[in-house]
Amino acid sequence: xxxxxxxxxxxxxxxxxxxxxxxxxxxxxxxxxxxxxxxxxxxxxxxxxxxxxxxxxxxxxxxxxxxxxxxxxxxxxxxxxxxxxxxxxxxxxxxxxxxxxxxxxxxxxxxxxxxxxxxxxxxxxxxxxxxxxxxxxxxxxxxxxxxxxxxxxxxxxxxxxxxxxxxxxxxxxxxxxxxxxxxxxxxxxxxxxxxxxxxxxxxxxxxxxxxxxxxxxxxxxxxxxxxxxxxxxxxxxxxxxxxxxxxxxxxxxxxxxxxxxxxxxxxxxxxxxxxxxxxxxxxxxxxxxxxxxxxxxxxxxxxxxxxxxxxxxxxxxxxxxxxxxxxxxxxxxxxxxxxxxxxxxxxxxxxxxxxxx
Amino acid sequence: xxxxxxxxxxxxxxxxxxxxxxxxxxxxxxxxxxxxxxxxxxxxxxxxxxxxxxxxxxxxxxxxxxxxxxxxxxxxxxxxxxxxxxxxxxxxxxxxxxxxxxxxxxxxxxxxxxxxxxxxxxxxxxxxxxxxxxxxxxxxxxxxxxxxxxxxxxxxxxxxxxxxxxxxxxxxxxxxxxxxxxxxxxxxxxxxxxxxxxxxxxxxxxxxxxxxxxxxxxxxxxxxxxxxxxxxxxxxxxxxxxxxxxxxxxxxxxxxxxxxxxxxxxxxxxxxxxxxxxxxxxxxxxxxxxxxxxxxxxxxxxxxxxxxxxxxxxxxxxxxxxxxxxxxxxxxxxxxxxxxxxxxxxxxxxxxxxxxxxxxxxxxxxxxxxxxxxxxxxxxxxxxxxxxxxxxxxxxxxxxxxxxxxxxxxxxxxxxxxxxxxxxxxxxxxxxxxxxxxxxxxxxxxxxxxxxxxxxxxxxxxxxxxxxxxxxxxxxxxxxxxxxxxxxxxxxxxxxxxxxxxxxxx
Ligand code: SF4
Ligand code: SF4
Numbered sequence: 001x002x003x004x005x006x007x008x009x010x011x012x013x014x015x016x017x018x019x020x021x022x023x024x025x026x027x028x029x030x031x032x033x034x035x036x037x038x039x040x041x042x043x044x045x046x047x048x049x050x051x052x053x054x055x056x057x058x059x060x061x062x063x064x065x066x067x068x069x070x071x072x073x074x075x076x077x078x079x080x081x082x083x084x085x086x087x088x089x090x091x092x093x094x095x096x097x098x099x100x101x102x103x104x105x106x107x108x109x110x111x112x113x114x115x116x117x118x119x120x121x122x123x124x125x126x127x128x129x130x131x132x133x134x135x136x137x138x139x140x141x142x143x144x145x146x147x148x149x150x151x152x153x154x155x156x157x158x159x160x161x162x163x164x165x166x167x168x169x170x171x172x173x174x175x176x177x178x179x180x181x182x183x184x185x186x187x188x189x190x191x192x193x194x195x196x197x198x199x200x201x202x203x204x205x206x207x208x209x210x211x212x213x214x215x216x217x218x219x220x221x222x223x224x225x226x227x228x229x230x231x232x233x234x235x236x237x238x239x240x241x242x243x244x245x246x247x248x249x250x251x252x253x254x255x256x257x258x259x260x261x262x263x264x265x266x267x268x269x270x271x272x273x274x275x276x277x278x279x280x281x282x283x284x285x286x287x288x289x290x291x292x293x294x295x296x297x298x299x300x301x302x303x304x305x306x307x308x309x310x311x312x313x314x315x316x317x318x319x320x321x322x323x324x325x326x327x328x329x330x331x332x333x334x335x336x337x338x339x340x341x342x343x344x345x346x347x348x349x350x351x352x353x354x355x356x357x
Numbered sequence: 358x359x360x361x362x363x364x365x366x367x368x369x370x371x372x373x374x375x376x377x378x379x380x381x382x383x384x385x386x387x388x389x390x391x392x393x394x395x396x397x398x399x400x401x402x403x404x405x406x407x408x409x410x411x412x413x414x415x416x417x418x419x420x421x422x423x424x425x426x427x428x429x430x431x432x433x434x435x436x437x438x439x440x441x442x443x444x445x446x447x448x449x450x451x452x453x454x455x456x457x458x459x460x461x462x463x464x465x466x467x468x469x470x471x472x473x474x475x476x477x478x479x480x481x482x483x484x485x486x487x488x489x490x491x492x493x494x495x496x497x498x499x500x501x502x503x504x505x506x507x508x509x510x511x512x513x514x515x516x517x518x519x520x521x522x523x524x525x526x527x528x529x530x531x532x533x534x535x536x537x538x539x540x541x542x543x544x545x546x547x548x549x550x551x552x553x554x555x556x557x558x559x560x561x562x563x564x565x566x567x568x569x570x571x572x573x574x575x576x577x578x579x580x581x582x583x584x585x586x587x588x589x590x591x592x593x594x595x596x597x598x599x600x601x602x603x604x605x606x607x608x609x610x611x612x613x614x615x616x617x618x619x620x621x622x623x624x625x626x627x628x629x630x631x632x633x634x635x636x637x638x639x640x641x642x643x644x645x646x647x648x649x650x651x652x653x654x655x656x657x658x659x660x661x662x663x664x665x666x667x668x669x670x671x672x673x674x675x676x677x678x679x680x681x682x683x684x685x686x687x688x689x690x691x692x693x694x695x696x697x698x699x700x701x702x703x704x705x706x707x708x709x710x711x712x713x714x715x716x717x718x719x720x721x722x723x724x725x726x727x728x729x730x731x732x733x734x735x736x737x738x739x740x741x742x743x744x745x746x747x748x749x750x751x752x753x754x755x756x757x758x759x760x761x762x763x764x765x766x767x768x769x770x771x772x773x774x775x776x777x778x779x780x781x782x783x784x785x786x787x788x789x790x791x792x793x794x795x796x797x798x799x800x801x802x803x804x805x806x807x808x809x810x811x812x813x814x815x816x817x818x819x820x821x822x823x824x825x826x827x828x829x830x831x832x833x834x835x836x837x838x839x840x841x842x843x844x845x846x847x848x849x850x851x852x853x854x855x856x857x858x859x860x861x862x863x
Contacts, residue, residue: 210456217459247457249464249715288852294714310853 002322004075007053010068016047017116018064018073029120033060063117065110076117077127083320084121085128086114088141092133094162095201096187098228098272100263103132111140118148121155129159138165142173149178156181158224164205166212174219183222183252190236191243199232213248223251229283229302230259234274237286245293254290256283258301261345269347277306277353287314304339305355319343327354406450409792411832417446421461422468422715422795425449426836426859467716468795472728476524477721479735479746480515482507482542484534488563488603490628497534505534507542511740514765518736519549530559530583532746534738537562540570547574559583564610565603575614575622582614586625586649588640611647620648631656634680637687645700653703654681678826681705685830692848693841699848706849708831711796713850721745723798723824726781730761730773742768744776747802757805776801779811787815793828835859 018031020043031045041059043050050066052059052073061079077084088111092103118127134141145157163186166174186209189199193206216223225248227233227240237256244254258276259265265272276283283299290297299307300318307315312335319340326341333339333356342351409416411426418424425445452458484505486497498505507515519529527550531543537560550556560574561583567575574580590604614623625647627640644652656677681702688700707720721733735743741760743749748759761776762768782788782799791797801811803820815821834842836859846856 210454214456214459217456217463247460249460249467284853285857288847288854288857291852292713292850292857294710294716308853314853 002078002081003054003057006059006064006073006075007071008064008066008068008073009051009071010048010066012047012066012068015065015067015069015110015113017113017120018043018045018047018050018066019120020059020062020064022060027120029063029116061122063120065113065117076114077121077125079122082126083128084125085130086117087130087132088114088134089132089137091136092131092162093136093164093202094133094205096264097199097201097232097268098230098259098263098265100260100265101130101132102263107132107137109137109140111137111144115144115147118144118155119151121152123154126156126158129157131160133162133164134159135161135163135165138170142170145182146176146178149181153178153181156183158183158185160185162187162200162205162209163212163216164202164208166215168215171215171219174216174221179219179221183224184216185224185226185255187226187228188240188244189227189233191240192236195232195236199230217250220250223248224253224255225251226255226257228257228259229274229276230272231274232272234276234282237282238289241286241289244295245289249293249295251295253296253298256286256297256299258299258340260301260343261347262343266345276302280306280308280311284308284311287311301340301343303341303354304335305333305357306353316340325351327352329356330354332356406446407790407792407794409829411829414836416792416832417450418792418795419450419461419465420468420795421464422712423450423461423464424712424792424832426832464715465795468725470724470726470728472731472733474524475522475732475734476527477733478519478527478529479532479733480529480536480546481532481534481736481738481749482536482539482546484738485538486533486535486563487538487565488535500538505738506539507738507740511738511764512542512545514740514763515736516545516549518764519546520551522551522554524554526555526557528557528559530561532561532735535563535565536560537566537568537571540568540574543571543574547577557581564607564614567610567614575618582618582623584611584623584625585628586611586643586647587627587629588635588643615647620650623649624651625649626653626655628657629654631677631680634676637680637684640684641687641691641700645698650698651701651703654684655704675822675826678823681823681827682830685834689841689845692845699845701849705827705831708796708827709835709846709850712828712831712835722800725794725798726777726783727799727801729777729780730768734768736764740764744773745802747806751802751806757809759802759805782815785815787821791815791825793824796828797824 017029019027019029020033021030022033024032028046031043031047031050034042034044034049036042038056040051040053043052047066050073052064058080059075062075063077063079064073065076066073076086087101089107090101090104091107092099095103121127129141141159148155149157159182161184163184187200188196188209190196190206196206196209197203213223225244227237233240241254244251259272259274261269287297287299297314299311299315302315304312304315317338317340319342323344324341325344325346326336326339329352330336330339330341333354335357406417406419409418413428415427416424417427425443425448427443427445452461484498485500485502487500489497529546529550531546536543543558543560547556547558556579558574558577558580559582560571560580562571564582564584575582584607590601590608611623611625625644627635627644629635640652644650685702685705688702692698692700707723711723721727729744730742733745735746735749737743737749737760740763741749741752742762742764743752743760751757752759759772759776761773762770780799780801782794782797788794788797800820804811804813804818807813807819834846835856837843840855843855847854850856
């Protein structure tokens, strides 16, 4: 696993942003490496000295949120990674049955620091924003996005949101051209309100989501719709695809996501897991209907050999190598390079259910 | 008019309007993007429902392109107190709530063309050609003629145009004449593309001669080869000067290139004389035996040089449409028998996508409105700019001057504006009543070339007749229960299986 935070020491009283560099720095956030040993490195910048405990990982170019009081630094933007996600809050107003990152009650407002970090990001980067539910702090969130994108039009954001908090008065604000660089990743689990509300454990969530979709459509917001594939959602996929073609033709992509054995899903695995390897028919019907109507559809986190041949072109090798795992017989598979494989934390008993292609 | 049709604008459009309240947006902000802006969405108007008899059914469509196929209800009239709006119309066409109303508004807007920056460039580096085919659509010049290639000034202007392209991706097609006579000019254009632009190139060639110069260009991975293949060797030779030796040379070269690159690199178009239609199977075999599974059927629209030799071909009767249909039927039968490959006629696939997928295609032959001289331009051997290749040929043949400018000074001209203003089927009395308007397009150059005017009533134009019949065929097939039809349609639309049944509303 790639460590996303480190133990640190710094004499600065307040939290600050640090960009680690080997060259002599050019900006106030730049920290230059002074010395490095096997287990730690020492950096120097406008905020004084910063000592970081790490096992020789390459952290050069990375941007850290340093919290001296707690002796900790969050590695918020890794220069070499395409998947940087800012966790802007841990609060959430839903409690999805398969949540991979169960929410907490308290919120630590670090938007100003995140903004500073984003402004230092490498050119052209797509920055993920997640939580918790980012739009619980809508004004701070939109404020941060606008400030960053006004100065850095080369950057873009992908924001995961349950879309429970968009109001009519947000339409004008979201019409601002900076939002052409923002994609909202929004989950919809069923076209049946009861099923959707049950999955997200919030009565009325479906109805609230629909009214957000109206506002977002009028704002020409860019939307990636997400549906996690569980024993509850899979049987409703075909009606859901018809609902989407009829009501949400403006989405940029419909992502069908294989279940991750992490967070809440871990203890509920047997209830939640849908065996698509044995029965792909619901998924096939849904993909066909969406494709027919010009809705780009992608399958994430499913190994290629679990997908019938004619649907493999919809699959994305979505699991990055550091959290990816394969079955024993995968060595002989010719499709391995294009295959997502399984998550590192996928149940052991299922990892060998593979058929090399 | 059908009983239902009389009801149209009274009953159903009122229902449409009553579907939900509109959101008033005081200020509108337009954004620079090829996607729909807030502006476009908020100013679009979903409009009328339209009817058409297709076979023994009635097709109903709306401006969003949603449709339903009904059993014809005979002479039932709106004044009949027992008349009820069929449920199929309600579920397919009438928005059920505010979100679906917005969705339809969005789709109606998305079906309209919004041209982005120039990203399709047709260049004619030379008018000279080593052949003089009987149907040649361009006025061509003899192989040794002088003054029929770009001169230094024109080349400089073309290179400056190419190097200042602003779109993220561009397609550049080299036409002629025979462009392979001037690999040096092709090379210069390729090298002028700005590094930030992703470009692909198409060389349209008769494949008579392949020398080292042109082969080096063919070898580039971003270059595709396009040629004419009229069918089996005898037919091909008959249409090209009747010269069997040259036809053999062409086939030898074509085979050699397919061996060298695989079929994916090469596309071929048949040039079909509507007065001498080839047997569909012979044509299909000629293509599929080479590994070419896609064909684009198009009738020759005799222009320029060809018009003099084929004077009878200006107006075709229904025979072309019947041929096209027969051809599609054969593809469907053959696909169902041999599942190892999918044969396809690309114009019919385009028609199908236009029906189901708002805005999915921006094929310049079939879009509405059809912007002129914006995302698409043709630059001739003498630097003159034309809205389409047909416009260039028509001008060359001396019928009418359709040039809209030139490469050195640009083409933001009155001529361009005049053509563009007419380049729409909006407001046309026939189109406005036509159930196919949301999917159809406008081709004023075709009208001008056939009738010398753009005012011929739509229903009398070849363009309209051809498209009415193609859309009729498409809708019959979309609602066909024949498994062979559903099999091919599913593949042509990119699905993993057969086309699903439409009953549950499109
Ligand atoms: S055998 Fe392994 S590598 Fe091959 S498709 Fe299946 S999971 Fe992927
Ligand atoms: S051109 Fe003909 S088929 Fe096309 S919309 Fe107009 S009337 Fe209909």
